[in-house]
Amino acid sequence: MSSLLIRNCRVLQIPLDEPRATVLTGQDVIVRGNRIEAVQPTGQADISHFHDVIEADGMLVMPGLINTHAHVPMVIFRGLAEDVSIEKWFNDYMWPLESNLQPDDVYWGMQLGLAEMIHGGVTSVADHYFYMDRAAQAVEKAGTRALLGWAIFGSGGMDAINQTANFVRTYQGAAGGRIRTWMAPHAPYTCDDDFLRACVQKAEELGVGIHIHVSETMGQTEASLEKRGLTPIQVLDQTGVLDVPTLLAHVVGAMPGDMAILARKPTGIAHAPKTYLKLAMGTAPVRAFMGHGIPVGLATDGAVSNNTLDIWESLRLMALTQKQEAGSPEMMTIPQNLFIATRMSARVIGQAHELGSVEPGYLADLILVDLSGVHHQPLHSVTASLVFNTAASDVNTVICDGRIIMQERKLLTLHEGDIVAQVNAGMERLAQRVPSRRIQVYNP
Ligand SMILES: [Zn+2]
CATH class of the missing domain: 3.20.20.140 (Metal-dependent hydrolases)
Known part of the structure; x- marks a missing residue:
């Protein structure tokens, strides 16, 4: 079974039934297989026991x-x-x-x-x-x-x-x-x-x-x-x-x-x-x-x-x-x-007890958000930053089902160049617009 250690991160915590948000600092998140196994103070886990180790260095881990x-x-x-x-x-x-x-x-x-x-x-x-x-x-x-x-x-x-x-x-x-x-x-x-x-x-x-x-x-x-x-x-x-x-x-x-x-x-x-x-x-x-x-x-x-x-x-x-x-x-x-x-x-989406939280037992869909950019400084409030000044480009690493699918902004599963070329090749045809060929009529 695969194992992943995310070391020395902040962790966003939100209870299941209550709009309350706290941020833990100095945490390790341990992922085994496709689930989160533990969230614990950093330094307790033995690095040699993991297939993958991400040095988070203060980045925020939150649910995908x-x-x-x-x-x-x-x-x-x-x-x-x-x-x-x-x-x-x-x-x-x-x-x-x-x-x-x-x-x-x-x-x-x-x-x-x-x-x-x-x-x-x-x-x-x-x-x-x-x-x-x-x-x-x-x-x-x-x-x-x-x-x-x-x-x-x-x-x-x-x-x-x-x-x-x-x-x-x-x-x-x-x-x-x-x-x-x-x-x-x-x-x-x-x-x-x-x-x-x-x-x-x-x-x-x-x-x-x-x-x-x-x-x-x-x-x-x-x-x-x-x-x-x-x-x-x-x-x-x-x-x-x-x-x-x-x-x-x-x-x-x-x-x-x-x-x-x-x-x-x-x-x-x-x-x-x-x-x-x-x-x-x-x-x-x-x-x-x-x-x-x-x-x-x-x-x-x-x-x-x-x-x-x-x-x-x-x-x-x-x-x-x-x-x-x-x-x-x-x-x-x-x-x-x-x-x-x-x-x-x-x-x-019907997954209240599997997704949307960084806690043991939940599916390991996690993102690492880099809050070191100047637009976050000084970081008095992580939660305010998340709502009001985080950009999509601040997302550094993405894990889904226990697997790293983007690391340091690089996609590991998809080839952007190929995708863009394929889509661009169809642009002229896709832009054709003949009203008489519409698939439905909007008339509520
Ligand atoms: Zn829609």
């Missing part, structure tokens, strides 16, 4: 970041839909562009996005996209962890559901257990009630959850209320979607009654503030979710609405937008933000 909602392969369309409304974003850009998508684009796009995320300390992603067998192969190669869902629309009918279910079955537990799979219907406005019910039935049969977009804007909620007298959350409740574990992307347009429904369901919310700011979608009620005990995780969403897959940026924007929305700098404190970035993000 979790991106709870993305469309990673969309990095191949980065920069192609700028300064447009959400309607145009879907109807004139994204859905016509995606008519060009080929399975190989997903394979290389996934690798490109994973390379970007590893560089920024992200070890897990809940991804929602097409040709996910190819995405799974990229994850296997990258050495990261993923919760994958093959996105489907109601227009695909039972064929689409059966195909996705097949993917769920085939790739469940793949890559040595690093890959988990869920059902992924797109949204209540692109999937009718019968289709959603059929997805629930399939999820129950397979013993998995559902990852879906819902109430992305208050406009969607209002349109649903007008058309059917129900909020999108009520639609998910009535069709049984909320009875299986669910990962709900966005929920920006939540009504007060929605909170009570979500509070009693096995659900979690993915929060992607940069997309909301960029597409002027409004501010998600994160503090209200937390007040109702509804878990919230950090997310980037796809790179066509975010432009990066940088979770540090999501963390910072969540803190800032929530303070602004509350009209109070005393709200949404540093420990609350870090609690969401670690413990709650793990809970949202």
